[in-house]
Amino acid sequence: MLNFVFVLIFLALILSGFRFFKGPSSSDRVVALDTLTTIISVLLVTSSLFFDNYILLDISFVFAALSFTSVIVISRYLEGGNS
Amino acid sequence: MILLTTLGYIMIILGSLFLLLGALGIVRMPDLYNRIQAGTKATTLGALSSIIGVGLVNPNWFFKTLIIAIFIVLTNPIGSHSIARSSYKSGLKPELQSEIDEYKPENIQDERSDLR
Protein backbone atom coordinates (compact mmCIF):
# COMPACT_ATOMS: atom_id res chain seq x y z
CA MET A 1 0.00 0.00 0.00
CA LEU A 2 2.63 2.51 1.04
CA ASN A 3 4.84 1.49 -1.89
CA PHE A 4 2.24 2.93 -4.24
CA VAL A 5 2.26 6.18 -2.23
CA PHE A 6 6.06 6.33 -2.48
CA VAL A 7 5.83 5.92 -6.26
CA LEU A 8 3.40 8.87 -6.46
CA ILE A 9 5.58 11.02 -4.22
CA PHE A 10 8.73 10.23 -6.21
CA LEU A 11 6.94 11.12 -9.45
CA ALA A 12 5.96 14.45 -7.86
CA LEU A 13 9.58 14.99 -6.77
CA ILE A 14 10.83 14.31 -10.30
CA LEU A 15 8.31 16.71 -11.86
CA SER A 16 9.08 19.59 -9.51
CA GLY A 17 12.80 18.81 -9.79
CA PHE A 18 12.40 19.25 -13.54
CA ARG A 19 11.02 22.76 -12.94
CA PHE A 20 13.80 23.38 -10.42
CA PHE A 21 16.54 22.67 -12.94
CA LYS A 22 14.79 24.16 -15.99
CA GLY A 23 12.98 27.20 -14.53
CA PRO A 24 13.63 30.25 -16.72
CA SER A 25 13.86 32.74 -13.85
CA SER A 26 15.21 32.33 -10.35
CA SER A 27 11.73 32.92 -8.92
CA ASP A 28 10.58 29.79 -10.75
CA ARG A 29 13.35 27.87 -9.03
CA VAL A 30 12.25 29.19 -5.65
CA VAL A 31 8.65 28.09 -6.32
CA ALA A 32 9.92 24.67 -7.28
CA LEU A 33 12.08 24.59 -4.12
CA ASP A 34 9.03 25.44 -2.00
CA THR A 35 7.06 22.59 -3.57
CA LEU A 36 10.01 20.21 -3.27
CA THR A 37 10.44 20.86 0.44
CA THR A 38 6.72 20.38 1.15
CA ILE A 39 6.80 17.09 -0.74
CA ILE A 40 9.92 16.01 1.17
CA SER A 41 8.21 16.76 4.51
CA VAL A 42 5.32 14.51 3.47
CA LEU A 43 7.83 11.88 2.35
CA LEU A 44 9.44 11.99 5.81
CA VAL A 45 6.09 11.63 7.56
CA THR A 46 5.04 8.66 5.42
CA SER A 47 8.49 7.10 5.91
CA SER A 48 7.94 7.33 9.66
CA LEU A 49 4.86 5.17 9.17
CA PHE A 50 6.79 2.82 6.86
CA PHE A 51 9.75 2.33 9.25
CA ASP A 52 7.51 2.65 12.33
CA ASN A 53 9.85 5.22 13.83
CA TYR A 54 8.49 8.41 15.39
CA ILE A 55 11.85 10.23 15.22
CA LEU A 56 11.17 10.96 11.55
CA LEU A 57 8.10 13.00 12.58
CA ASP A 58 10.32 15.37 14.58
CA ILE A 59 12.76 15.57 11.69
CA SER A 60 9.90 16.42 9.36
CA PHE A 61 8.68 19.21 11.67
CA VAL A 62 12.13 20.80 11.90
CA PHE A 63 12.61 20.36 8.16
CA ALA A 64 9.31 22.14 7.45
CA ALA A 65 10.26 25.02 9.75
CA LEU A 66 13.71 25.42 8.19
CA SER A 67 12.42 25.23 4.63
CA PHE A 68 9.82 27.88 5.38
CA THR A 69 12.53 30.15 6.74
CA SER A 70 14.79 29.51 3.77
CA VAL A 71 12.04 30.30 1.26
CA ILE A 72 11.25 33.56 3.05
CA VAL A 73 14.94 34.52 3.20
CA ILE A 74 15.57 33.72 -0.47
CA SER A 75 12.53 35.66 -1.61
CA ARG A 76 13.50 38.66 0.52
CA TYR A 77 16.92 38.46 -1.12
CA LEU A 78 15.42 38.34 -4.62
CA GLU A 79 13.24 41.34 -3.84
CA GLY A 80 16.42 43.39 -3.63
CA GLY A 81 16.12 47.00 -2.57
CA ASN A 82 17.93 48.81 0.17
CA SER A 83 17.48 47.19 3.54
CA MET B 1 -10.09 0.53 14.39
CA ILE B 2 -9.94 -1.12 10.97
CA LEU B 3 -12.18 1.70 9.75
CA LEU B 4 -9.73 4.35 10.95
CA THR B 5 -6.81 2.55 9.29
CA THR B 6 -8.67 2.30 5.98
CA LEU B 7 -9.68 5.96 6.14
CA GLY B 8 -6.08 6.88 6.93
CA TYR B 9 -4.71 4.99 3.93
CA ILE B 10 -7.34 6.53 1.66
CA MET B 11 -6.34 9.98 2.88
CA ILE B 12 -2.62 9.25 2.34
CA ILE B 13 -3.24 8.11 -1.24
CA LEU B 14 -5.52 11.06 -2.03
CA GLY B 15 -2.95 13.42 -0.53
CA SER B 16 -0.09 12.05 -2.59
CA LEU B 17 -2.27 12.29 -5.71
CA PHE B 18 -2.76 15.98 -4.93
CA LEU B 19 1.00 16.39 -4.43
CA LEU B 20 1.55 14.86 -7.86
CA LEU B 21 -1.10 17.20 -9.27
CA GLY B 22 0.66 20.22 -7.75
CA ALA B 23 3.98 19.17 -9.26
CA LEU B 24 2.27 18.66 -12.62
CA GLY B 25 0.76 22.14 -12.30
CA ILE B 26 4.18 23.62 -11.68
CA VAL B 27 5.47 22.01 -14.87
CA ARG B 28 2.47 22.78 -17.10
CA MET B 29 1.34 26.30 -16.16
CA PRO B 30 2.56 29.04 -18.51
CA ASP B 31 3.84 31.75 -16.17
CA LEU B 32 5.19 32.15 -12.67
CA TYR B 33 2.08 33.40 -10.89
CA ASN B 34 -0.11 30.59 -12.21
CA ARG B 35 2.60 28.13 -11.20
CA ILE B 36 2.55 29.51 -7.68
CA GLN B 37 -1.23 29.15 -7.58
CA ALA B 38 -1.28 25.54 -8.70
CA GLY B 39 1.73 24.59 -6.62
CA THR B 40 0.61 26.13 -3.34
CA LYS B 41 -3.01 24.99 -3.32
CA ALA B 42 -2.41 21.43 -4.39
CA THR B 43 0.63 20.78 -2.21
CA THR B 44 -1.00 22.31 0.87
CA LEU B 45 -4.10 20.12 0.66
CA GLY B 46 -1.94 17.13 -0.30
CA ALA B 47 0.32 17.61 2.71
CA LEU B 48 -2.63 18.18 5.07
CA SER B 49 -4.45 15.11 3.86
CA SER B 50 -1.52 12.68 3.86
CA ILE B 51 -0.04 13.86 7.16
CA ILE B 52 -3.37 13.55 8.99
CA GLY B 53 -3.83 10.20 7.25
CA VAL B 54 -0.60 8.99 8.89
CA GLY B 55 -2.01 10.17 12.21
CA LEU B 56 -5.19 8.16 11.65
CA VAL B 57 -3.29 4.99 10.75
CA ASN B 58 -1.21 5.27 13.92
CA PRO B 59 -3.45 7.01 16.51
CA ASN B 60 -0.58 7.42 19.01
CA TRP B 61 0.89 10.05 16.73
CA PHE B 62 -2.39 11.79 15.90
CA PHE B 63 -1.79 15.07 17.76
CA LYS B 64 1.80 15.28 16.63
CA THR B 65 0.82 14.89 12.98
CA LEU B 66 -2.01 17.39 13.53
CA ILE B 67 0.50 20.00 14.69
CA ILE B 68 2.80 19.36 11.72
CA ALA B 69 -0.19 19.67 9.37
CA ILE B 70 -1.36 22.93 10.99
CA PHE B 71 2.16 24.30 10.70
CA ILE B 72 2.37 23.48 7.00
CA VAL B 73 -1.10 24.90 6.29
CA LEU B 74 -0.20 28.15 8.07
CA THR B 75 3.25 28.67 6.57
CA ASN B 76 2.90 27.46 2.98
CA PRO B 77 0.67 30.33 1.76
CA ILE B 78 2.91 32.87 3.50
CA GLY B 79 5.90 31.51 1.60
CA SER B 80 4.15 31.65 -1.76
CA HIS B 81 2.80 35.11 -1.01
CA SER B 82 6.35 36.26 -0.29
CA ILE B 83 7.72 34.74 -3.51
CA ALA B 84 4.94 36.28 -5.62
CA ARG B 85 5.45 39.72 -4.10
CA SER B 86 9.23 39.68 -4.43
CA SER B 87 9.17 38.53 -8.04
CA TYR B 88 6.62 41.20 -8.92
CA LYS B 89 8.78 43.85 -7.29
CA SER B 90 11.96 42.57 -8.92
CA GLY B 91 10.29 43.26 -12.25
CA LEU B 92 8.94 39.93 -13.47
CA LYS B 93 5.74 40.94 -15.26
CA PRO B 94 2.89 38.43 -15.30
CA GLU B 95 1.28 37.40 -18.58
CA LEU B 96 -2.22 38.74 -18.12
CA GLN B 97 -4.67 37.73 -20.83
CA SER B 98 -7.39 39.93 -19.33
CA GLU B 99 -4.96 42.87 -19.13
CA ILE B 100 -6.34 43.97 -15.77
CA ASP B 101 -3.50 44.97 -13.45
CA GLU B 102 -4.31 47.16 -10.49
CA TYR B 103 -0.95 46.51 -8.83
CA LYS B 104 1.22 48.63 -11.13
CA PRO B 105 4.49 49.93 -9.69
CA GLU B 106 3.36 53.55 -9.90
CA ASN B 107 0.78 52.81 -7.22
CA ILE B 108 3.48 51.71 -4.81
CA GLN B 109 5.35 54.55 -3.17
CA ASP B 110 6.49 53.47 0.26
CA GLU B 111 8.02 50.07 -0.34
CA ARG B 112 8.38 47.79 2.67
CA SER B 113 6.77 50.26 5.05
CA ASP B 114 4.26 47.55 5.98
CA LEU B 115 6.97 45.30 7.33
CA ARG B 116 8.36 47.67 9.89
Next chain:
Amino acid sequence: MNFKRFITTLIIYFIFWLAYTTSLAANEIIMGIILSTLLSVFTYKSFSQKNPENNIVVRIINLIKYIPVFIIEMVKANLDVARRVINPSLPINPGIIKISTDLKSDYAKLFLANSITLTPGTLTLDVKDNNLFIHWIDIESTDKDIQKNLISGKFEDLLGGIF
Protein backbone atom coordinates in the same frame (compact mmCIF):
# COMPACT_ATOMS: atom_id res chain seq x y z
CA MET C 1 -4.65 43.09 31.60
CA ASN C 2 -1.08 42.20 30.78
CA PHE C 3 -1.22 39.32 33.19
CA LYS C 4 -4.31 37.96 31.46
CA ARG C 5 -2.59 38.05 28.09
CA PHE C 6 0.47 36.34 29.58
CA ILE C 7 -1.58 33.52 31.11
CA THR C 8 -3.55 32.95 27.88
CA THR C 9 -0.34 32.69 25.89
CA LEU C 10 1.16 30.30 28.44
CA ILE C 11 -1.89 28.03 28.36
CA ILE C 12 -1.93 27.90 24.55
CA TYR C 13 1.79 27.09 24.39
CA PHE C 14 1.35 24.41 27.03
CA ILE C 15 -1.54 22.81 25.13
CA PHE C 16 0.66 22.69 22.05
CA TRP C 17 3.48 21.12 24.09
CA LEU C 18 1.12 18.45 25.47
CA ALA C 19 -0.23 17.69 22.01
CA TYR C 20 3.24 17.47 20.53
CA THR C 21 4.81 15.22 23.15
CA THR C 22 1.58 13.20 23.68
CA SER C 23 2.74 11.99 27.07
CA LEU C 24 1.81 12.72 30.68
CA ALA C 25 5.16 11.73 32.25
CA ALA C 26 6.22 14.07 35.07
CA ASN C 27 9.51 15.18 33.52
CA GLU C 28 7.83 16.06 30.22
CA ILE C 29 5.20 18.17 31.99
CA ILE C 30 7.76 20.02 34.15
CA MET C 31 9.90 20.75 31.11
CA GLY C 32 6.82 21.93 29.24
CA ILE C 33 5.80 24.32 32.01
CA ILE C 34 9.31 25.78 32.21
CA LEU C 35 9.62 26.20 28.45
CA SER C 36 6.18 27.68 27.90
CA THR C 37 6.67 30.13 30.79
CA LEU C 38 10.00 31.27 29.35
CA LEU C 39 8.60 31.58 25.84
CA SER C 40 5.51 33.47 26.90
CA VAL C 41 7.59 35.95 28.94
CA PHE C 42 9.33 36.91 25.71
CA THR C 43 6.56 36.56 23.16
CA TYR C 44 3.19 37.31 24.76
CA LYS C 45 3.20 40.85 23.42
CA SER C 46 3.34 39.76 19.82
CA PHE C 47 1.36 36.54 20.26
CA SER C 48 -1.77 37.98 21.86
CA GLN C 49 -3.79 41.03 20.94
CA LYS C 50 -4.17 44.18 22.92
CA ASN C 51 -7.90 44.73 23.14
CA PRO C 52 -9.87 42.05 21.32
CA GLU C 53 -13.52 42.89 20.71
CA ASN C 54 -14.99 39.57 21.83
CA ASN C 55 -14.15 37.46 24.82
CA ILE C 56 -12.20 34.26 24.49
CA VAL C 57 -15.20 31.89 24.38
CA VAL C 58 -16.86 33.70 21.46
CA ARG C 59 -13.53 33.77 19.64
CA ILE C 60 -13.01 30.03 20.04
CA ILE C 61 -16.59 29.32 18.86
CA ASN C 62 -15.95 31.47 15.79
CA LEU C 63 -12.68 29.64 15.14
CA ILE C 64 -14.51 26.29 15.26
CA LYS C 65 -17.14 27.65 12.84
CA TYR C 66 -14.40 28.94 10.54
CA ILE C 67 -12.50 25.66 10.11
CA PRO C 68 -15.14 23.67 8.13
CA VAL C 69 -15.84 26.64 5.83
CA PHE C 70 -12.11 26.89 5.16
CA ILE C 71 -11.64 23.17 4.50
CA ILE C 72 -14.61 23.02 2.09
CA GLU C 73 -13.21 26.00 0.16
CA MET C 74 -9.78 24.36 0.06
CA VAL C 75 -11.14 21.12 -1.40
CA LYS C 76 -13.09 23.13 -3.99
CA ALA C 77 -9.91 25.02 -4.86
CA ASN C 78 -8.05 21.79 -5.45
CA LEU C 79 -10.75 20.35 -7.68
CA ASP C 80 -10.57 23.63 -9.61
CA VAL C 81 -6.78 23.36 -9.95
CA ALA C 82 -7.14 19.74 -11.02
CA ARG C 83 -9.65 20.71 -13.71
CA ARG C 84 -7.34 23.40 -15.07
CA VAL C 85 -4.11 21.39 -14.93
CA ILE C 86 -5.45 18.21 -16.51
CA ASN C 87 -7.39 20.00 -19.26
CA PRO C 88 -5.06 20.06 -22.31
CA SER C 89 -6.05 23.58 -23.38
CA LEU C 90 -5.27 25.19 -19.96
CA PRO C 91 -8.37 27.41 -19.52
CA ILE C 92 -6.91 30.48 -17.77
CA ASN C 93 -7.60 34.19 -18.02
CA PRO C 94 -5.51 35.82 -15.29
CA GLY C 95 -5.47 39.40 -14.01
CA ILE C 96 -4.53 41.32 -10.89
CA ILE C 97 -7.30 43.11 -9.01
CA LYS C 98 -7.63 45.14 -5.85
CA ILE C 99 -10.27 44.52 -3.21
CA SER C 100 -10.85 46.35 0.04
CA THR C 101 -11.46 44.77 3.41
CA ASP C 102 -13.21 45.97 6.56
CA LEU C 103 -10.96 44.00 8.91
CA LYS C 104 -8.84 46.07 11.28
CA SER C 105 -6.32 43.89 13.06
CA ASP C 106 -3.13 42.67 11.39
CA TYR C 107 -3.70 39.06 12.38
CA ALA C 108 -7.13 39.08 10.77
CA LYS C 109 -5.63 40.46 7.56
CA LEU C 110 -2.91 37.79 7.64
CA PHE C 111 -5.50 35.04 8.00
CA LEU C 112 -7.69 36.59 5.30
CA ALA C 113 -4.70 36.69 2.93
CA ASN C 114 -3.87 33.07 3.72
CA SER C 115 -7.46 31.95 3.23
CA ILE C 116 -7.68 33.81 -0.07
CA THR C 117 -4.49 32.14 -1.27
CA LEU C 118 -5.89 28.70 -0.49
CA THR C 119 -9.34 29.25 -2.05
CA PRO C 120 -10.25 28.70 -5.73
CA GLY C 121 -8.19 30.55 -8.30
CA THR C 122 -6.85 33.41 -6.18
CA LEU C 123 -3.42 34.37 -4.83
CA THR C 124 -2.73 37.33 -2.55
CA LEU C 125 0.18 39.39 -3.82
CA ASP C 126 0.32 42.18 -1.26
CA VAL C 127 -1.58 43.79 1.58
CA LYS C 128 -1.49 47.56 1.92
CA ASP C 129 -3.60 49.26 4.60
CA ASN C 130 -7.14 48.14 3.74
CA ASN C 131 -6.45 46.87 0.25
CA LEU C 132 -5.53 43.40 -0.86
CA PHE C 133 -3.95 42.86 -4.28
CA ILE C 134 -5.04 39.56 -5.74
CA HIS C 135 -3.86 37.57 -8.73
CA TRP C 136 -7.01 35.93 -10.07
CA ILE C 137 -6.53 33.02 -12.45
CA ASP C 138 -9.87 33.57 -14.19
CA ILE C 139 -11.43 37.03 -14.03
CA GLU C 140 -15.16 36.40 -13.75
CA SER C 141 -16.35 39.95 -13.23
CA THR C 142 -15.00 43.47 -13.20
CA ASP C 143 -17.53 44.83 -10.71
CA LYS C 144 -15.95 45.60 -7.32
CA ASP C 145 -18.85 44.37 -5.16
CA ILE C 146 -19.22 41.08 -7.00
CA GLN C 147 -15.46 40.55 -6.83
CA LYS C 148 -15.43 41.18 -3.11
CA ASN C 149 -18.36 38.85 -2.55
CA LEU C 150 -16.78 36.06 -4.58
CA ILE C 151 -13.32 36.31 -3.07
CA SER C 152 -13.54 37.32 0.56
CA GLY C 153 -17.26 37.38 1.38
CA LYS C 154 -17.31 34.02 3.13
CA PHE C 155 -14.43 34.75 5.47
CA GLU C 156 -14.75 38.36 6.54
CA ASP C 157 -17.50 38.00 9.15
CA LEU C 158 -16.04 34.89 10.74
CA LEU C 159 -12.52 36.35 10.86
CA GLY C 160 -13.89 39.57 12.31
CA GLY C 161 -15.37 37.44 15.08
CA ILE C 162 -12.12 35.62 15.77
CA PHE C 163 -9.75 38.59 16.00
